[in-house]
Amino acid sequence: MPSALDQLAQATAPAPLTDALCLSQFLETMPDPRGLRGRRYLLSALLAAAAASVLAGARSLTAITEWVTDAPSWACRALGFPVDRLTGSVSVPHPHTLRRLLVQLDGDTPDRAIGAFLAARATPAEPGLRAIAVDGKALRGSRTATATHVTLLAAMDHSGSVLAQCQIADRSNEIPAFQPLLDNIDLTGSVITADALHTQHTHGTYLRARGAHYTAQVKANHPGLFDRVRRLPWQEITLDHYERTRAHHRKEIRRLKTASFAHIDYPDARQALQAVRWRKDLTSGKLTIERVHLITSLPPGAVSGTQLAAWIRGHWKIENLLHHVRDRTFHEDDSKIHIGRLPRVMAGLRNLAIGIHRQDGHTNIAAALRHAARDCHRPLTALGLAG
Incomplete structure (x- = not known):
């Protein structure tokens, strides 16, 4: 007779709400950088798992892979991992599988998907102009012996949701990246604040x-x-x-x-x-x-x-509500990740977590991460993967 824990692990996943906004729908539009041979797990499933882990407080690649490995079977089903038709068991990706995928991503497509998801998930704005702040941040831990640190330029509405993000080209500054950053945002009826x-x-x-x-x-x-x-x-x-x-x-x-x-x-x-x-x-x-x-x-x-x-005072919310939180709560500047576009991908996942928690009414992001970490239902529900 199976133990109580085994019964819990074999429980079916909570069904997503029919009218809920699901992150996977936005991730499925992304091109897959992997080759066709040996592709076992959906791109959307792997990225949704990474997003859920960061929503629950994961700060590093190791923490992300540990969260995915420890996730119960019903959570793996909800994320979209394949199920064996004969045994009903769920296949969980090896940590190296997730690492290789995150390293291969180009950075642009995840940021566009995240920005579109947060914009669609946001509460409809009140009549009037919408304020959007534009500012850059250096990822100091991404510096290497041969390359300077990665710098990202972000556009955030004054309520705390990141709408777009792009990486500054090497040996350049924020000025050439301003227009490409905003090209994918509907700016009609907006007020842009910048330094x-x-x-x-x-x-x-x-x-x-x-x-x-x-x-x-x-x-x-x-x-x-x-x-x-x-x-x-x-x-x-x-x-x-x-x-x-x-x-x-x-x-x-x-x-x-x-x-x-x-x-x-x-x-x-x-x-x-x-x-x-x-x-x-x-x-x-x-x-x-x-x-x-x-x-x-x-x-x-x-x-x-x-x-x-x-609006003048609110421009600096991008420092207080975003950059400061990524530094102090997620310890972003202490991260030594520097391979390819991985620093930007990790920053995008943190933007997603911060934006979702703020949209859900949390003002203390550290407390919101601890709350999400105590129950797997919470990050999956926030992402629209479970009801």
């Missing part, structure tokens, strides 16, 4: 042609534009937004002024902005004042000063 590096005329023209607005930071890399915006009579312009907060042992005052501009040397620029932040550390008593100048294609009166201030 001063991306305040480029070609970027502004591209965004307006795609039906998107922008808020572009202006610094000394555009001396003429910066000097013209900075020298506006800001002292005579009335406030559009004022905010005073106290948290994390500091006081902050944020002020925003806007000025319509008839002729700005930037594509479709309609307003100039000045954001000023006073910050006082209550422990040391140190006071810092920061002034930032921006331009935007939004016409005067299109949105309130409060909304503009929220």
Whole structure:
């Protein structure tokens, strides 16, 4: 008579909900980099298993393969691993099988599938413009003796879901990757926020042609534009937004002024902005004042000063909600993975896990990973593989 554990292992998998969004549907559109000979496991099944393991807190290739090896039979069936017709047993891939596949992936197709899945899974946006932040991150642990570290450029909506990601070419910077990054995103009705590096005329023209607005930071890399915006009579312009907060042992005052501009040397620029932040550390008593100048294609009166201030401040959510979490929770910079496109593939899986947990209402990603790790149903349900 089989033991209780054996009975549990042989239990049938929970059936996916008929109307649930399933990650496998998006992974099945990817081209398989493997040869036809000896291909036993579906590409979508292997990638879904890797995604589920990262959703449960796996931080490395070893942790991913261990999670797949230890998964119960019903979970392996739900993932799409083959079942022997005679014995009913499920075939589980060898760890090297999964490793070889992840190394062979090109990086572009997984990121597109992940971005499309997160976008389709997201709660329908409220009426109005959608804010998307663009920023880069260096994977410091990917450095080798002959190559510099891998740098990735990501586009994330201000709620915390990564919509697209691409790798910066060697010996290049983020500027040439800006347009390819956004090519696969529907930008209609969006506002793109980025740092001063991306305040480029070609970027502004591209965004307006795609039906998107922008808020572009202006610094000394555009001396003429910066000097013209900075020298506006800001002292005579009335406030559009004022905010005073106290948290994390500091006081902050944020002020925003806007000025319509008839002729700005930037594509479709309609307003100039000045954001000023006073910050006082209550422990040391140190006071810092920061002034930032921006331009935007939004016409005067299109949105309130409060909304503009929220977008300016919200741009840095890509650091706090994404990059910081990948570093501190997933220990990304400590990872020594550097083979091929594998650093980017692992970053994409982390983006997927962070995005899903945030969409499900979790604000503490470390706690969400521990919650998912305690029950195999949870990561599979989140991916639409089980009900």
